[in-house]
Amino acid sequence: xxxxxxxxxxxxxxxxxxxxxxxxxxxxxxxxxxxxxxxxxxxxxxxxxxxxxxxxxxxxxxxxxxxxxxxxxxxxxxxxxxxxxxxxxxxxxxxxxxxxxxxxxxxxxxxxxxxxxxxxxxxxxxxxxxxxxxxxxxxxxxxxxxxxxxxxxxxxxxxxxxxxxxxxxxxxxxxxxxxxxxxxxxxxxxxxxxxxxxxxxxxxxxxxxxxxxxxxxxxxxxxxxxxxxxxxxxxxxxxxxxxxxxxxxxxxxxxxxxxxxxxxxxxxxxxxxxxxxxxxxxxxxxxxxxxxxxxxxxxxxxxxxxxxxxxxxxxxxxxxxxxxxxxxxxxxxxxxxxxxxxxxxxxxxx
Amino acid sequence: xxxxxxxxxxxxxxxxxxxxxxxxxxxxxxxxxxxxxxxxxxxxxxxxxxxxxxxxxxxxxxxxxxxxxxxxxxxxxxxxxxxxxxxxxxxxxxxxxxxxxxxxxxxxxxxxxxxxxxxxxxxxxxxxxxxxxxxxxxxxxxxxxxxxxxxxxxxxxxxxxxxxxxxxxxxxxxxxxxxxxxxxxxxxxxxxxxxxxxxxxxxxxxxxxxxxxxxxxxxxxxxxxxxxxxxxxxxxxxxxxxxxxxxxxxxxxxxxxxxxxxxxxxxxxxxxxxxxxxxxxxxxxxxxxxxxxxxxxxxxxxxxxxxxxxxxxxxxxxxxxxxxxxxxxxxxxxxxxxxxxxxxxxxxxxxxxxxxxxxxxxxxxxxxxxxxxxxxxxxxxxxxxxxxxxxxxxxxxxxxxxxxxxxxxxxxxxxxxxxxxxxxxxxxxxxxxxxxxxxxxxxxxxxxxxxxxxxxxxxxxxxxxxxxxxxxxxxxxxxxxx
Numbered sequence: 001x002x003x004x005x006x007x008x009x010x011x012x013x014x015x016x017x018x019x020x021x022x023x024x025x026x027x028x029x030x031x032x033x034x035x036x037x038x039x040x041x042x043x044x045x046x047x048x049x050x051x052x053x054x055x056x057x058x059x060x061x062x063x064x065x066x067x068x069x070x071x072x073x074x075x076x077x078x079x080x081x082x083x084x085x086x087x088x089x090x091x092x093x094x095x096x097x098x099x100x101x102x103x104x105x106x107x108x109x110x111x112x113x114x115x116x117x118x119x120x121x122x123x124x125x126x127x128x129x130x131x132x133x134x135x136x137x138x139x140x141x142x143x144x145x146x147x148x149x150x151x152x153x154x155x156x157x158x159x160x161x162x163x164x165x166x167x168x169x170x171x172x173x174x175x176x177x178x179x180x181x182x183x184x185x186x187x188x189x190x191x192x193x194x195x196x197x198x199x200x201x202x203x204x205x206x207x208x209x210x211x212x213x214x215x216x217x218x219x220x221x222x223x224x225x226x227x228x229x230x231x232x233x234x235x236x237x238x239x240x241x242x243x244x245x246x247x248x249x250x251x252x253x254x255x256x257x258x259x260x261x262x263x264x265x266x267x268x269x270x271x272x273x274x275x276x277x278x279x280x281x282x283x284x285x286x287x288x289x290x291x292x293x294x295x296x297x298x299x300x301x302x303x304x305x306x307x308x309x310x311x312x313x314x315x316x317x318x319x320x321x322x323x324x325x326x327x328x329x330x331x332x333x334x335x336x337x338x339x340x341x342x343x344x345x346x347x348x349x350x
Numbered sequence: 351x352x353x354x355x356x357x358x359x360x361x362x363x364x365x366x367x368x369x370x371x372x373x374x375x376x377x378x379x380x381x382x383x384x385x386x387x388x389x390x391x392x393x394x395x396x397x398x399x400x401x402x403x404x405x406x407x408x409x410x411x412x413x414x415x416x417x418x419x420x421x422x423x424x425x426x427x428x429x430x431x432x433x434x435x436x437x438x439x440x441x442x443x444x445x446x447x448x449x450x451x452x453x454x455x456x457x458x459x460x461x462x463x464x465x466x467x468x469x470x471x472x473x474x475x476x477x478x479x480x481x482x483x484x485x486x487x488x489x490x491x492x493x494x495x496x497x498x499x500x501x502x503x504x505x506x507x508x509x510x511x512x513x514x515x516x517x518x519x520x521x522x523x524x525x526x527x528x529x530x531x532x533x534x535x536x537x538x539x540x541x542x543x544x545x546x547x548x549x550x551x552x553x554x555x556x557x558x559x560x561x562x563x564x565x566x567x568x569x570x571x572x573x574x575x576x577x578x579x580x581x582x583x584x585x586x587x588x589x590x591x592x593x594x595x596x597x598x599x600x601x602x603x604x605x606x607x608x609x610x611x612x613x614x615x616x617x618x619x620x621x622x623x624x625x626x627x628x629x630x631x632x633x634x635x636x637x638x639x640x641x642x643x644x645x646x647x648x649x650x651x652x653x654x655x656x657x658x659x660x661x662x663x664x665x666x667x668x669x670x671x672x673x674x675x676x677x678x679x680x681x682x683x684x685x686x687x688x689x690x691x692x693x694x695x696x697x698x699x700x701x702x703x704x705x706x707x708x709x710x711x712x713x714x715x716x717x718x719x720x721x722x723x724x725x726x727x728x729x730x731x732x733x734x735x736x737x738x739x740x741x742x743x744x745x746x747x748x749x750x751x752x753x754x755x756x757x758x759x760x761x762x763x764x765x766x767x768x769x770x771x772x773x774x775x776x777x778x779x780x781x782x783x784x785x786x787x788x789x790x791x792x793x794x795x796x797x798x799x800x801x802x803x804x805x806x807x808x809x810x811x812x813x814x815x816x817x818x819x820x821x822x823x824x825x826x827x828x829x830x831x832x
Binding site: 008010011015017018025026032119304343 | 392393405407465466467468483539735736739740742743746747749750753756757760764767769772773776
C-alpha cells in the first residue's frame with residue numbers, strides 16, 4: 001500500500017510539475033514575443049535617426065539617447081554594431097563614439113571586462129573591437145592570456161580590429177613557448193593587413209622564434225606581398241628544411257616576384273610533390289616563360305595535382321603555352337600527360 | 351498456477367526495473383544536454399564564426415549528395431547547396447543508377463558537360479558510367495554510376511572528392527546558408543582533434559520554401575509530420591547532444607554529417623552491406639579511435655540546420671522506421687563485442703548498452719509489457735489499482751520526456767516562433783504517448799523479423815518535392831536504391 005501511495009504521490013507531483021512547466025514556458029514565450037515586438041518597433045523608429053546622425057545628415061540628435069532606458073540602449077548598441085560594419089570615414093567613427101558616450105557604453109564595458117563570467121567578457125571585448133574603442137586596447141591585450149577559448153580569440157580579433165597587430169606579434173614572440181600550436185596558428189590567422197613595420201618586426205625576431213612561427217611568418221609575408229621580406233624568403237629556397245622551403249616558395253608565389261629563377265627551377269627536381277607544385281605556382285605567378293619545357297615535363301608527374309597545375313600554368317601562358325598543351329595532348333610520351341592536357345583544353349574550350 | 355504467478359510477478363518486476371532504467375537513461379541524457387545546450391548558446395551568441403569564411407585555415411569541403419530517383423527534390427536541394435556561405439567547396443552529386451529523369455533534370459538545369467578524370471578507387475565501388483561538370487557552377491560535379499545503394503554512392507563520392515573533408519547530404523534535404531560554416535567551426539577552431547561532426551535535422555514540411563531556402567518556419571499540418579517534429583527535436587537536442595557531451599556519439603545522420611576523409615578511407619568507407627550505413631560508420635570510427643588510442647572526437651553541433659522532408663504517409667513512415675530499426679539491429683549485431691566491453695570505456699559501458707538495451711530492445715519489451723499487462727488484468731494476476739497507477743506514472747514520465755524536446759527547443763533556437771506553434775507542439779508531445787510511440791514500437795519490433803529473415807531492402811520513399819510544387823509523387827517500384 002505504501003509503495004502505491006509513493007507512486008501515486010510522485011505521479012501527482014510530477015503532473016503538477018508538468019503543468020507548471022507548461023505554464024512557465026507559455027508565459028515565457030508570450031513575454032519573449034512581446035519583448036521582440038517592442039524591440040522591433042523601437043528599432044524601426046530609431047534606426048533611421050541613428051543612421052542620419054552617424055552620417056551627419058542630421059546633427060540635431062545630440063541628446064537622442066541621453067534618457068534612453070536600459071533595453072533601448074541595448075538596441076542602440078545592437079544597431080551601432082551593424083552601422084559600424086559600414087562606417088566609411090573618421091567623422092562617422094567619431095559620431096559612433098559620440099553615441100557610445102550617450103548610452104554610457106564605456107562604463108558598462110569597463111565593468112563587463114572585469115566580470116567573472118567569460119561570456120560577458122567575450123561580449124565586451126567583441127564590442128570594443130567592432131566599435132573601435134581604442135581606450136580599452138590595453139585591457140583587452142591582458143585577456144590574451146585567458147583560459148577560455150572564446151575570450152582569448154575575441155581579444156586577438158579585437159586587437160587586429162583596433163590595428164594593434166604589433167601587440168599580437170610581440171605576444172607571439174614572447175609567449176610562443178607556452179602557447180599551443182593551434183593557438184599560434186589561430187592568432188596568426190587573425191593578423192590581416194599587416195604593415196611594413198609589422199613585417200620589419202617579424203624579420204627582426206625571425207631567428208628567435210620556433211620553426212612553426214617562422215613558417216607562419218612566411219605565410220604572412222606572402223599574404224601581405226611583403227617585397228621587403230623577399231631576400232629572407234629566397235634564402236630559404238635552398239634551406240635544408242623541407243617545410244621551410246615549401247613555405248618560402250608559397251610566399252614567393254603569393255608575392256609574385258623573384259630574382260632567383262635558377263633556384264626556383266631546381267624545385268622541379270624535388271622528390272617532394274608539394275615542392276614541385278609550389279615551384280609551378282611561382283612559375284605562373286612570376287610569368288617565368290623560361291620554365292615552359294619543365295612544365296611540359298611536369299605534365300607527366302606521378303602526382304595529379306602537379307600535372308593539373310602544370311597544365312593550368314601552360315594554359316595561362318597565352319598562345320605559346322596553349323600550343324605546347326595541344327602538342328602534349330597529341331604527342332606526349334606519357335598517357336597521363338596527354339590526358340591532363342586534353343582535360344584542361346576541353347575544360348577551357350567548354 | 352502458483353509457480354506461473356511467481357514467474358509472472360518476476361517478469362512484471364523485470365518490466366518495472368526496465369522502465370525505471372530506461373527513464374534513468376533518458377533523464378541523464380536530458381540533464382547532460384540541457385547543460386551543454388546552455389553552454390553552446392552562450393558560445394554561439396558571443397563567438398564569431400563568420401571570420402572562418404575568410405580564414406586561410408578553413409579547409410575546403412566536398413559536399414556529397416547521393417541521389418536515387420530524386421528528380422523532384424534534387425533541384426531545390428542543389429540550389430540551397432550552391433548558396434552555401436563557405437569559402438571553398440565542391441558539390442558532388444552521385445546519381446546511383448536512378449531510373450527516373452534525375453540525370454536529365456541535372457543536365458538540363460545545370461548545363462552539364464562530360465569530363466575526363468582518372469578516379470583513384472581508394473574504396474572499392476560499383477562502376478562509374480560518366481563524370482560531368484556544370485558550366486554554370488564550376489564547383490558542381492555529377493557522377494553517373496551503376497546502382498549500388500546509398501553507401502556505395504557515398505563511397506564513390508569519397509573517391510571522386512578532391513578535399514580533405516566531406517559532408518554527406520541527403521538529396522531531399524536543404525542546408526541553411528551558414529550550416530556548413532557552423533558545422534566546420536569545431537574543425538577549424540581546433541580545440542580538439544575532430545574526426546566527424548553532425549548537425550541538426552529539422553522537418554521542412556509546412557515551412558515556406560523558396561529558391562532552395564526556408565523562408566518561414568511553420569508547424570506541419572499533417573499529424574504524422576508533426577509527431578516527427580517532436581521526435582526529431584528530442585532525438586537531436588536531447589539524444590545527440592547528451593551523447594556528444596560524453597564524447598560517445600554513435601550516430602551522425604546521413605542527412606547531414608561532416609567527416610575527415612582520411613579516417614573514413616582508413617576504415618574502408620561506408621559499409622555497403624547494411625541499411626544503417628550512417629550509424630555503422632560512426633561506430634566503426636569510434637571503435638577505430640579507441641583501438642588506436644587516438645584523441646579524435648565525434649561531435650554534434652546543434653546549430654547548423656539541415657531541413658528535410660518527413661513522410662506524411664503512414665506506409666512510407668512504417669518503411670522508414672523499420673529500416674532505421676533494422677540498421678540499428680545490424681550495427682549492434684556487427685559490433686556486439688563492444689557492448690559491455692570495458693576496453694571501449696564510455697562507448698562500451700554506456701553508449702552501446704544504451705543503444706542495445708533502450709533503443710534496440712526497448713520496443714519489443716514495451717510491447718511485451720503491454721501485452722502482459724492486458725493479460726494480467728484479464729486474468730486478475732495484477733492489482734488493477736497498482737497496474738493503472740504504474741501505467742499513469744509511466745505515461746506522465748513519458749510525457750515529461752516528450753516535453754523536454756519542446757523545452758530544449760524553447761531554451762535554445764526557438765525556430766517555431768508563434769504561440770500556436772508552441773501549444774501544438776506541447777499538445778502533440780502529450781498525444782504521442784497514446785498512439786505514436788506504441789505504433790513505432792510495433793514497426794521497430796517488426797524490424798527484428800526482417801533481420802532474422804535477412805530482408806535488407808531499403809523500401810521506397812515517396813517524394814513530393816520540398817517546395818510542394820510537384821503534386822504527383824512518383825513511387826519507385828525498385829527498392830534497391832537509397
